[in-house]
Amino acid sequence: MTMARGPALKGGKTLMGSVYDRxxxxxxDGELRPGARLRFEELKETYGVGLSPLREALTRLAAEKLVVLEQNRGFHVAPISRxxxxxxxxxxxxxxSLGIRRSIERGDDQWEAGVVAAIHALGKRESLTPEGHVxxxxxxxxxxxxxxxVAACDSPRLLLYRELLTDHADRYRKLSHHYPSAGRDHLSEHVALADAVVARDAEEANRLIRKHLARTVEIIISDEDLRDSAFSD
Structure with a gap:
């Protein structure tokens, strides 16, 4: 028995899939602020879809912890907190750390070339526009x-979970006024990471990725406007 998946759009994407992505x-991206109430009537008008695909999309987002469903209060954007x-x-x-370590163990020359190409491309671009925007x-x-x-870690589940964690982290970063210009040499941090990985130095790569991620959190926490307006604890 084949289950219906809702009306399809061009490219094979369903209506639910489209509104879910948006x-x-x-x-x-922070367009919908932490804690904001997600009212169906407003969402129907904003996204131009009906109730059913909206409910499906919100339920899926709730499973990813980006949306919260509270009894008698409906859906809200997930709050942020320290x-x-x-x-x-x-x-x-x-x-x-696990993904990098496994990639160092399993990665071939093509994987190394991908790391080198990616750091080269990153270094060719400034993090901020002339107007000061990311x-x-x-x-x-x-x-x-x-x-x-982490591309050579050979664990689809690890990569899937990692992607979700990265999206949660991106929400915090994009809500912070201090990212990415808070007295930080982004390129040097990334070049050091790439060098350690290509050299197959798992211990150094582990140290650098942990420090790199912690530095981002330190910068976010230092944003007083974010703490005052959005942090729930």
Whole structure:
């Protein structure tokens, strides 16, 4: 028996899949603020879809902990907090470290070449635009670089969970006014990581990725506006 998956759009994407992608992007990018109530009537008008695909998309986002469903209160964007950020850092450090270590053990010359190409591309782009905004292309290259470090880990489940953790971390980063310009030499940090990985130095790569992720959290926590307006504890 074949289950219906909702009306299809061009490219094979369902209506639910389309609104899910758009809602998810708006949450991760900070367009929908932490704790914001997600009212169906407003969402139907904003995203141009009906109740059923919206409910399916929100339920899926709730499973990913980006949305919260409270009894008698409906759906809300997941809040952010210091305790959640600390837990996120812990899990990212463990996951990234494991992914890099496994990739160093299993990666071939093609994997190494991917790391080298990704750091080269990242170094060709400034993190900020002339107007002082985060450059979207730099963001894309930054993600590609970090993905390249773990690309040979040979664990689809690890990569899937890591992607979800990265999206949660991106939400915090994009909500912070201090990212990515808070007195930080991004390129040097990334080059050091790439060098350690290509040299197959698992211990140094582990030290550097943990320090790199912790530094990002330190910068986010230093954002007084974010703490005052969005942190729930």
């Amino acid at each position: 809602l998810r992007a708006d949450i991760v 305790s959640d950020l600390d837990d996120l850092l812990f899990m990212r450090q463990e996951t990234e 450059d979207p292309e730099w963001e894309r290259r930054h993600r590609v670089f970090h993905d390249s470090l």
